[in-house]
Amino acid sequence: MEFSRRDTLVLGLGAAVATVLPFRAFAAADEAIAAFTGGAEMGAGGITLTAPEIAENGNTVPISVSAAGAASIIVLASGNPTPEVATFNFGELAGSQDAATRMRLAGTQDVIAIAKMADGSFVKASSTVKVTIGGCGG
Amino acid sequence: MASGVKPRVKAPKKAAAGEIVTIKTLISHKMESGQRKNKDGSPIPRSIINRFTCDFNGKNVIDIEMAPAISTNPYFQFDAMIPEAGDMVFTWHDDDGDVYSTTKSIAIG
Numbered sequence: 001m002e003f004s005r006r007d008t009l010v011l012g013l014g015a016a017v018a019t020v021l022p023f024r025a026f027a028a029a030d031e032a033i034a035a036f037t038g039g040a041e042m043g044a045g046g047i048t049l050t051a052p053e054i055a056e057n058g059n060t061v062p063i064s065v066s067a068a069g070a071a072s073i074i075v076l077a078s079g080n081p082t083p084e085v086a087t088f089n090f091g092e093l094a095g096s097q098d099a100a101t102r103m104r105l106a107g108t109q110d111v112i113a114i115a116k117m118a119d120g121s122f123v124k125a126s127s128t129v130k131v132t133i134g135g136c137g138g
Numbered sequence: 139m140a141s142g143v144k145p146r147v148k149a150p151k152k153a154a155a156g157e158i159v160t161i162k163t164l165i166s167h168k169m170e171s172g173q174r175k176n177k178d179g180s181p182i183p184r185s186i187i188n189r190f191t192c193d194f195n196g197k198n199v200i201d202i203e204m205a206p207a208i209s210t211n212p213y214f215q216f217d218a219m220i221p222e223a224g225d226m227v228f229t230w231h232d233d234d235g236d237v238y239s240t241t242k243s244i245a246i247g
Binding site for chain 1: 158159160171173192193194197198199200201202203204205206207208209210212213214215216217218219220221
């Protein structure tokens with residue numbers, strides 16, 4: 001098969017759009033992460049994010065986060081119109097650094113949890129959730 | 139959204155001193171995200187509960203900041219350490235300035 005000049009142009013355009021679109025969706029999440037961490041390096045491990053692999057209804061997706069020794073945990077949904085979900089700040093009488101809630105997801109995307117440890121370091125965990133029906137009322 | 143908001147909390151009535159107990163909370167609230175549109179195509183303004191706090195005898199257990207991505211009827215589950223008998227105060231802060239609160243007494247025994 002030979003590519004004409006026109007085919008090549010269309011292919012190139014398609015590829016450009018495909019690379020730009022996910023980048024846009026993640027830009028807002030990156031800003032939210034930077035606002036929380038102040039641009040610090042994030043480690044892995046020491047934080048657990050429990051989310052379903054497939055969520056049939058994006059309006060109520062049960063999630064739980066756990067990070068022993070964390071001062072606060074932020075949960076972000078990278079593909080939502082606004083990526084912030086919730087920030088859990090643990091007080092002096094917190095029995096453990098665990099919390100569970102239910103969140104909305106606009107579509108299939110990565111859910112990110114970042115914990116700020118008591119010593120000021122950050123750890124990150126993420127999980128991909130497939131959403132059958134989105135939860136933003138389109 | 140000042141009417142029809144009903145907080146519900148599941149906490150034990152008794153705990154051993156120093157015990158870690160699990161608390162579950164639910165409050166009925168529409169949590170209008172501000173993303174939805176009505177029939178005319180104009181956006182429905184955001185109206186959510188943006189903060190939840192839990193304190194035991196004046197000491198903070200958990201303080202949660204919420205965004206519109208939290209589901210209708212916000213539910214939270216977390217653990218609290220009970221050092222002595224006392225009152226656990228749960229407070230929800232609405233976007234419109236309303237504050238909903240409820241209290242549960244926990245005895246040692």
